[in-house]
Every structure is written in structure tokens, then in C-alpha cells.
Amino acid sequence: MSNNQSLNRRQFLKIAGASTAATVLTCSGLSFAATRRPSIPAIHACYGETSAMRKTLVTYATRAGATGEVADLIGQVLASSGTWVDVLPVENVHNLGDYQSVIVGSAIRYGRWLPEAAEFIHGNLSTLATRPLAYFTVCMAVREDTPQNRARAEEFVQPVRALLEPRASAIFAGKVDHGRLTLAERLISGIIQMPQGDFRDWQAIRSWGETLPISA
Numbered sequence: 025m026s027n028n029q030s031l032n033r034r035q036f037l038k039i040a041g042a043s044t045a046a047t048v049l050t051c052s053g054l055s056f057a058a059t060r061r062p063s064i065p066a067i068h069a070c071y072g073e074t075s076a077m078r079k080t081l082v083t084y085a086t087r088a089g090a091t092g093e094v095a096d097l098i099g100q101v102l103a104s105s106g107t108w109v110d111v112l113p114v115e116n117v118h119n120l121g122d123y124q125s126v127i128v129g130s131a132i133r134y135g136r137w138l139p140e141a142a143e144f145i146h147g148n149l150s151t152l153a154t155r156p157l158a159y160f161t162v163c164m165a166v167r168e169d170t171p172q173n174r175a176r177a178e179e180f181v182q183p184v185r186a187l188l189e190p191r192a193s194a195i196f197a198g199k200v201d202h203g204r205l206t207l208a209e210r211l212i213s214g215i216i217q218m219p220q221g222d223f224r225d226w227q228a229i230r231s232w233g234e235t236l237p238i239s240a
């Protein structure tokens with residue numbers, strides 16, 4: 025068996041073990057404790073001049089808050105180029121038609137965008153297709169920025185790219201803080217040996233925001 029195959033097998037066994045542990049926890053009487061999340065304030069922000077001609081939406085899905093903070097910086101950067109920007113969780117977007125351009129971001133859990141972010145794209149395909157659109161993804165796979173890790177992380181974004189291809193898409197390293205996770209998530213993070221720490225590269229995020237092609 026090649027190294028690559030044995031690595032995949034190890035990863036498979038870890039993930040299978042983690043899923044079993046999570047299922048046992050969730051199905052047991054510990055379910056409430058296992059899934060109770062420390063309270064994490066959602067970021068809702070507006071930046072820029074209300075008189076600005078263009079309105080941009082930066083919307084995001086998060087579980088532990090890191091992706092909202094990335095969205096917030098992108099919003100501030102875009103506002104500095106003269107657009108009005110709303111930064112909102114996807115579940116709080118009500119008037120998508122008000123925006124001339126849209127940036128959608130999601131954290132990765134178990135190799136996928138969070139379901140509410142993918143559903144946001146799926147549910148608004150016709151409106152999003154008529155606007156400059158960009159995606160950003162926040163995950164731990166690119167904590168070490170190698171071509172192999174980037175290729176693996178690109179696979180996480182593929183299902184939403186297949187729904188609608190954005191003008192730009194970026195993948196940023198994220199953050200794991202056990203104090204912001206549920207008991208089940210802490211357990212799973214331990215089993216798959218996910219390192220704790222904040223690996224977000226604020227300069228890379230800022231630079232991406234500065235070059236976003238959001239004009240019509």
C-alpha cells in the first residue's frame with residue numbers, strides 16, 4: 025500500500041471513530057450537554073457612506089465565530105473603496121435584491137460548507153447569477169499552505185462552485201478554540217487531532233478584499 029493510501033486509510037479510521045463517538049454522545053442522555061454551544065455573538069455590521077452608489081453584501085455562516093470575523097474584515101476593506109457594505113449571517117439576509125454585489129463565506133465542518141451557506145446559494149441562484157459574486161472558505165486544511173492541502177480544500181468548495189461559479193474564490197486558514205466548541209466538537213477535534221490556535225492570516229484576507237472584482 026502506498027503512503028498516500030495508508031494516510032487515507034488512517035484519516036478514514038479517525039473520521040469513522042469520531043463519527044461513532046459523536047453519535048454515541050448525541051444518542052445518549054448526554055445529548056443536550058454534548059451539543060450546547062458557548063454563546064458566540066453574531067456579527068451584524070454596516071460600513072461606508074450611506075450615500076454610496078453601490079451596496080455590497082458580505083454574508084457568512086459560522087459555528088464558532090471565526091468566519092464572521094473574517095467577513096467583518098472583508099466588509100471593512102470593501103467599504104474603504106467607496107461602497108456601502110452590510111456584513112450579515114446568511115440567515116439574516118432578507119432583501120438580497122438591494123445589493124449590487126455579494127460575497128458569501130462559510131466555515132468548513134466535516135469537509136463541507138455549512139448547510140445554511142450552501143442553501144443560501146441554492147435558494148438565491150437566479151439573483152446571485154446576475155451579480156458580481158465571490159466566495160470565501162475558512163478551514164484548517166490550509167493551515168500549512170502546501171499545494172496538496174490547497175487541492176484538498178478546493179474539494180470542499182466544489183459543490184457550491186458547481187451550483188454557481190463565482191468571479192473569485194479564496195480559502196483561508198481558520199481558528200480552533202475549544203472554548204467556543206460544543207463538547208461533541210471538542211471530542212471530535214481531539215480524535216482527529218485538530219490543532220488549537222488562530223491561523224488566520226489577516227494580511228492575506230485584507231489583500232484579497234482589496235482585489236475583489238465587485239464592480240458590475
Ligand SMILES: Cc1cc2nc3c(=O)[nH]c(=O)nc-3n(C[C@H](O)[C@H](O)[C@H](O)COP(=O)(O)O)c2cc1C
Pocket residue numbers: 085086087088089090091092131132133134135136162163164165166197198199200205209212213218
Ligand atoms: C468539529 C469540527 C470539524 C471540522 N472539520 C473540518 C474539516 O473537515 N476540514 C477542515 O479543513 N477544517 C475543519 N474544521 C476547522 C474549521 O473549519 C475551522 O476551525 C474554522 O475556522 C471554523 O470556523 P468558525 O469558527 O467560523 O466555525 C473543523 C472544526 C471542527 C470544530
